Amino acid sequence: MFNVLTRVVTASQLAGLRKFCIKTAESRVKSSYTNAKIGQPTFETHSHLLSEGEITPLITRNEYQLRRSNLVQSLLTSAAKNGQPRKNHLIVIPAASKQYMSDKIPYVFRQNTDFLYLVGCQEPDCCLVITISDTGVHDSILFTRDKDEHAELWDGPRTHPEDAAAFFSVDQSLPMKELEKFLHSFKKSHKDSILWYDFMTPIHQNLHNIIVGFMAEFGNKKWENPKSLLHHLRLYKSPAEIALLQKACDITAQAFIETMSCSKPGIGENQLFAKVDYECRMRGADFLAYPPVVAGGNRATIIHYINNNQLVHENEMVLMDAGCEYHGYASDVTRTWPVNGKFTAEQRQIYEVVYCVHQELIELCGKFPSLDTLFESMCFLLGKRLQENGLLGIQPSNAYLMKAAYQLCPHHVSHYLGMDIHDTPSVSRSTKIEPGMVITIEPGIYVNAKSKLLPKEYRGLGIRIEDDVLITVNGPVVLSRKCPKHIDEIEKIVSGGSL
Ligand SMILES: [Mn+2]
Numbered sequence: 001m002f003n004v005l006t007r008v009v010t011a012s013q014l015a016g017l018r019k020f021c022i023k024t025a026e027s028r029v030k031s032s033y034t035n036a037k038i039g040q041p042t043f044e045t046h047s048h049l050l051s052e053g054e055i056t057p058l059i060t061r062n063e064y065q066l067r068r069s070n071l072v073q074s075l076l077t078s079a080a081k082n083g084q085p086r087k088n089h090l091i092v093i094p095a096a097s098k099q100y101m102s103d104k105i106p107y108v109f110r111q112n113t114d115f116l117y118l119v120g121c122q123e124p125d126c127c128l129v130i131t132i133s134d135t136g137v138h139d140s141i142l143f144t145r146d147k148d149e150h151a152e153l154w155d156g157p158r159t160h161p162e163d164a165a166a167f168f169s170v171d172q173s174l175p176m177k178e179l180e181k182f183l184h185s186f187k188k189s190h191k192d193s194i195l196w197y198d199f200m201t202p203i204h205q206n207l208h209n210i211i212v213g214f215m216a217e218f219g220n221k222k223w224e225n226p227k228s229l230l231h232h233l234r235l236y237k238s239p240a241e242i243a244l245l246q247k248a249c250d251i252t253a254q255a256f257i258e259t260m261s262c263s264k265p266g267i268g269e270n271q272l273f274a275k276v277d278y279e280c281r282m283r284g285a286d287f288l289a290y291p292p293v294v295a296g297g298n299r300a301t302i303i304h305y306i307n308n309n310q311l312v313h314e315n316e317m318v319l320m321d322a323g324c325e326y327h328g329y330a331s332d333v334t335r336t337w338p339v340n341g342k343f344t345a346e347q348r349q350i351y352e353v354v355y356c357v358h359q360e361l362i363e364l365c366g367k368f369p370s371l372d373t374l375f376e377s378m379c380f381l382l383g384k385r386l387q388e389n390g391l392l393g394i395q396p397s398n399a400y401l402m403k404a405a406y407q408l409c410p411h412h413v414s415h416y417l418g419m420d421i422h423d424t425p426s427v428s429r430s431t432k433i434e435p436g437m438v439i440t441i442e443p444g445i446y447v448n449a450k451s452k453l454l455p456k457e458y459r460g461l462g463i464r465i466e467d468d469v470l471i472t473v474n475g476p477v478v479l480s481r482k483c484p485k486h487i488d489e490i491e492k493i494v495s496g497g498s499l
Contacts, residue, residue, distance in 0.1 A: 036163035039156070040122040049327075055120035057327040058240040061169040064120050067233065068130060071118065072138045074229045075196065088193035089132040090186055091226055092211055094204040098124045108287065112203045113419040114230055116328060119168055123158060127179055127207060128170075131186060140170040143179045179207075183214050195223040231424035235416060236436035241329065242470060245418070245438055246479050248285070248326035249468050252333050253482035255279035256320070260484075260493045263339050265314040269294040273308045276322045285324035289331065290421050292322035296339065300462025301448040303411055312339045317347055319462050323421065330421050332440050333480050334466035341495035343487060346457050350445050351487060353385045357443045358465045358485070361413065365469055365476035371414045371429040371439065378413040378443045379405040386445075391454055404453050408445045415440055417468055435473045442466035 043050045053060045075089060096112040111122055119128050119142060127143040144164045152158060164173035174182065187193060195218050202208035215223055237245065258279045259272055273294045280288060295305040296312030300319035312318050317338050323331035338347060360381055361374060369377070383401025386392045392404055416423040417438045433439060444464030447454050465485050470477040484490055 036167070037152075037157035037160065038163065038167055039158040042167070055168060056116075056122070058244055059120060060240075063238060063240060064118065065169055068118055068140050069138070070233050071226070071230060072130065072132055074233065075226065076132065076136065078229060079194070084194065086134045088134050088186075088190035089130075089196060090183070090190075090193055091128075091130040091132075091196040092183075093118060093128045093130075093198075093226070094207040094211075095121065095124055095126040095128075097204045097206070111328075113234075113328075114198070114227070115203075117230070117234055117419060119170065121159070121164075121168055125176060125204070127176065127204075129179070129182065133190075134192075139172065141182070142168055142170045142173045143176045143182075144173060146175045146177060180210050180214070183211075184217075187214070187217055193222075194218075196226040197223060198225050198227045199223070200225060200227070228426045231426045234418060235424050235427055236434070237418060237438055237470075241418065242438075244327055244329035245331070245468070245470070248289075248324055248329050248331035249333070249479040250482055251280055251283040251285050251326060252322065252324050252331040253480055254283060255324070256322070256333060256335055256483045257493060259320065260335070260337050260490065261496060263312075263318060263337065263341075263494050265312070265316075265340050267312055267339065269296055269299075269308040269310050269312060269318075272312075272318060272320060276320065280322075280324040285326050287325055289323040289325040292320060293334075294322075295319045295462065298449065298460035298462070300336065300464075301446040301460065302462075303446065314340055315344055317343075317461070317463070319464060321464065321466065328419055330417065330419065330423075331468055331480065332417055332421055332466065333468065333483055334442060334444075334464045335483060335485060335490070336463045336465065337490045337494050339494070341491055343491065347461060347463075348487065349389060349391075350447075350458065350461050351463050353382065353389060354443055354445055354463045354465055355485065355487070356385055357381045358441060358467070361441045361443060362467065362469060362476055362478060365433065365439070365441070365471060368432050368434060368471070370432050371412070371416075374441070375413045375429075376402075378409065381405075382409060382443060382445065386454075391458075407453060408447065408451070409443060410446075411442075411444070413441065413443050433471050435471050437471045438479065439469055439471070440466055441469055 041049050043052050043054065049057050055061055055064055079085065079087065093115045094112065095115045096110065098109055099107045101107055109124055115128055125145050129141045130138055132138045142164050144161050145158050147160050159167060161173045161175045195215060197211055255276050259275045262275055273292055276292060277288055291306045293305050294308040296310055296318050297316040299305045299310060300317065317336050319336045321334040323333055343351060357378060361378060364377055379402040382405035383392060387396060387401055392401060416427060417440055442464055446462040447458045449459055451459060468479045470479055484493055
């Protein structure tokens with residue numbers, strides 16, 4: 001072995017050696033977990049969902065390893081900048097716990113996305129610990145739930161600690177009950193160390209209590225929050241992540257088309273909700289990514305309307321804000337359409353203003369502005385287009401136009417999108433967008449009953465158009481482009497025609 005390392009090897013010998021190592025590692029991974037019980041779909045049990053080498057659909061073991069080493073690198077860079085070079089670090093990222101609506105009745109489980117991003121484990125009550133020594137060597141240790149025959153009979157198999165290291169491709173796996181002991185013993189043998197834990201948003205109460213107790217051992221300023229470093233990595237999507245987001249958008253676009261074509265006066269908001277939910281799941285979505293807004297008539301002016309329990313009448317529009325989650329990645333789309341398939345003059349006029357501003361903002365993404373700049377641009381453009389339509393006086397100042405537009409659209413025009421709907425919220429809105437990021441573009445106009453800005457025939461109208469946009473070097477790519485938004489397309493689909 002020593003000879004191999006010290007001998008000069010040619011490039012092709014090295015490539016051969018690498019191939020051999022990868023092959024050996026792959027077969028070791030495979031043989032050591034294929035007979036084990038794994039608490040989530042695997043290539044062996046769900047070959048319709050996963051390919052060989054993937055831990056979750058499209059995301060390979062290599063990609064998860066790369067994510068962890070990227071986190072380590074960015075943490076070391078940040079520590080060096082803060083004058084803390086060559087220390088030991090301990091990163092703790094807990095999984096979520098199951099939440100219950102009442103006695104033993106669980107809500108649908110949703111994993112902590114920071115944990116899922118780093119290790120791909122979909123089980124509750126686990127914890128990822130990454131240790132970095134003062135020489136920069138790092139190890140990932142996954143703590144999983146212990147065997148429990150009774151619980152597994154009721155809830156299905158878990159990934160036992162002895163199988164987790166091979167399946168999730170981490171350096172070591174241990175039972176959860178060992179976590180506290182592990183943390184204390186690390187601290188004991190690495191006195192000069194820094195703890196990285198998101199103490200601001202406790203994900204798992206029991207683990208949080210353990211870690212807060214442990215934090216006391218670190219003294220003042222010896223702990224940091226890894227969230228913003230992690231979110232900065234999550235901000236840039238890999239090709240596999242882009243493929244998953246594209247699929248989530250394609251599913252949503254088709255579901256919108258089906259929902260628009262079944263619209264007719266008298267239909268219930270709940271029925272439109274059920275339709276979009278059904279059409280998403282039938283195409284492979286896990287579930288809707290958030291409670292959708294299905295707002296008929298003047299309920300569209302209530303931005304967070306999710307009661308979805310009224311009927312939509314003749315000459316009213318429906319505003320639907322819905323998206324789905326596809327193997328951990330979310331879409332977020334809004335369309336507004338006349339329930340009878342024909343826009344009235346006022347609806348058409350406001351829709352065209354929103355549509356025009358929407359297109360202009362997507363084009364602007366090619367100049368890589370920040371989300372803050374996009375918001376300012378939306379206010380300016382909305383005000384300007386309304387004024388050109390003779391709706392905001394003859395020659396108002398730019399300041400007045402922007403103020404009026406802000407009153408008519410009181411929400412942000414954009415947010416980052418990815419594993420979460422409001423993805424990577426710790427990344428500032430003043431960050432310039434860059435290739436690899438995915439954002440929403442969602443201008444709207446809401447004229448509520450009390451609004452004095454527009455003539456009274458416009459009151460009660462609420463219109464939003466929202467698309468999901470991938471930023472690339474060659475310009476913005478609208479991932480939700482298959483969802484119709486042009487007035488002619490919408491009228492055709494709702495009236496029962498096809499595109
Ligand atoms: Mn949105």
